[in-house]
Each structure stands twice: as C-alpha cells, then as structure tokens.
Amino acid sequence: ETGVTQTPRHLVMGMTNKKSLKCEQHLGHNAMYWYKQSAKKPLELMFVYNFKEQTENNSVPSRFSPECPNSSHLFLHLHTLQPEDSALYLCASSQDQDNTEAFFGQGTRLTVV
Amino acid sequence: DQQVKQNSPSLSVQEGRISILNCDYTNSMFDYFLWYKKYPAEGPTFLISISSIKDKNEDGRFTVFLNKSAKHLSLHIVPSQPGDSAVYFCAASSPGNTPLVFGKGTRLSVIA
Numbered sequence: 001e002t003g004v005t006q007t008p009r010h011l012v013m014g015m016t017n018k019k020s021l022k023c024e025q026h027l028g029h030n031a032m033y034w035y036k037q038s039a040k041k042p043l044e045l046m047f048v049y050n051f052k053e054q055t056e057n058n059s060v061p062s063r064f065s066p067e068c069p070n071s072s073h074l075f076l077h078l079h080t081l082q083p084e085d086s087a088l089y090l091c092a093s094s095q096d097q098d099n100t101e102a103f104f105g106q107g108t109r110l111t112v113v
Numbered sequence: 114d115q116q117v118k119q120n121s122p123s124l125s126v127q128e129g130r131i132s133i134l135n136c137d138y139t140n141s142m143f144d145y146f147l148w149y150k151k152y153p154a155e156g157p158t159f160l161i162s163i164s165s166i167k168d169k170n171e172d173g174r175f176t177v178f179l180n181k182s183a184k185h186l187s188l189h190i191v192p193s194q195p196g197d198s199a200v201y202f203c204a205a206s207s208p209g210n211t212p213l214v215f216g217k218g219t220r221l222s223v224i225a
Contacts, residue, residue, distance in 0.1 A: 002158060033212060043215035090156050102213060104156030
C-alpha cells in the first residue's frame with residue numbers, strides 16, 4: 001500500500017464514451033502526476049500538478065483532460081478516445097516537484113473498443 | 114530519443130544467485146537515479162536510489178552502482194529470491210522542477 005489510490009482498476013470504454021479516472025492521496029504531497037504505460041514503452045509523463053497548478057503538459061492530446069480540485073485529488077477526464085489510447089494509466093505523487101521519490105498508485109487498465 | 118535505456122527486456126536468474134540489472138542514460142544533467150519494482154496489475158514501487166555524488170548505495174540485498182563517466186548504473190540483487198520476480202524500471206531526474214524519466218523496464222524472473 002503506497003498511499004496513492006486509483007479508481008477504477010479496470011475500465012472498458014467505447015470511442016464515443018466519456019469517463020473519468022480518479023486518483024487520491026492522503027500523504028500530504030503537493031505534486032501529483034499522470035503517467036501512461038503502453039506495452040514495451042517507457043512510462044510516459046502526461047501531466048504534472050504542483051500545488052494544484054498544472055506545471056507540465058507533455059503534448060498530450062486534448063481528448064485527455066486533467067483536473068486537480070485540491071492537492072489530494074487528481075482526475076483524468078477521457079472523451080472520444082482511440083483504441084491506441086488503451087494502456088495502463090498511473091497516478092503518482094511526491095512531496096513536491098523537486099522531490100523525485102514518487103509514490104505510484106496501482107493504475108487503471110484502460111481498454112478502448 | 115530515449116534518455117534512459119534499459120537494453121535488456123528480460124533476465125532469468127536462479128534463486129540464490131546474483132541478479133544484475135543495467136541502465137544507461139544520455140543526459141549528463143541527470144543527478145539522481147532511482148530503481149522501481151513493478152508487479153503485474155500494480156503500480157511501480159520505489160526500491161532504491163542514488164545521488165550523483167555517490168557511486169554506490171546499499172540497502173539490504175539491493176545495491177545500486179553508478180558510473181558517471183560511463184553514464185551507466187546497475188542494480189544488484191544478492192541473493193535473488195523468487196519474490197524478486199517483477200519488472201524493474203530505472204528512472205532519472207535532473208535538478209530543478211523535472212519529473213522522473215523512466216526506462217522501458219527489465220523483466221526479472223528468479224527461478225527456484
């Protein structure tokens with residue numbers, strides 16, 4: 001148990017659906033991240049939030065929309081995804097953006113059909 | 114271009130022997146390196162780290178070696194146990210507000 005919880009663990013959605021991934025941490029961390037893990041590829045950083053402000057967007061398509069209402073919660077809103085977006089989406093948090101020891105959630109396995 | 118490379122996608126080692134996982138990096142600005150371990154259907158968990166001011170860090174059965182001139186680091190697990198079977202990710206960061214950069218991972222199988 002890392003202290004970072006992601007829901008749902010598995011999600012199957014159609015290309016016209018709208019869904020959201022949720023991440024929650026009660027570690028008192030100020031930085032939260034979304035990563036994408038595709039098969040045989042390195043973990044890809046998608047978004048970074050530091051003190052609820054988005055500080056990094058790694059050229060992620062607009063069909064992925066993050067939201068950070070407070071420092072404990074992070075959402076990833078999904079709409080009109082493509083089958084190639086199927087992957088494991090991992091949330092992580094760290095004390096702050098300079099603290100490089102990040103704690104990961106268990107991930108959401110997303111399948112787009 | 115990948116800044117952190119793990120060139121061996123998989124490694125099999127017998128129980129009790131030493132496992133050596135390798136990682137190379139290209140960015141000379143990296144000053145902090147980490148190893149994460151990942152079981153299937155779980156997120157990566159932090160294992161061990163090393164700062165660029167050191168060349169070795171040891172924690173129980175796990176030792177990380179850093180060779181800055183070669184831009185190479187390795188994780189040694191001695192002795193290897195079946196429970197060590199997992200995917201191991203190497204990660205690196207540079208000073209300032211820079212999140213981790215990960216390698217593709219190496220799948221370690223420890224055979225009883």
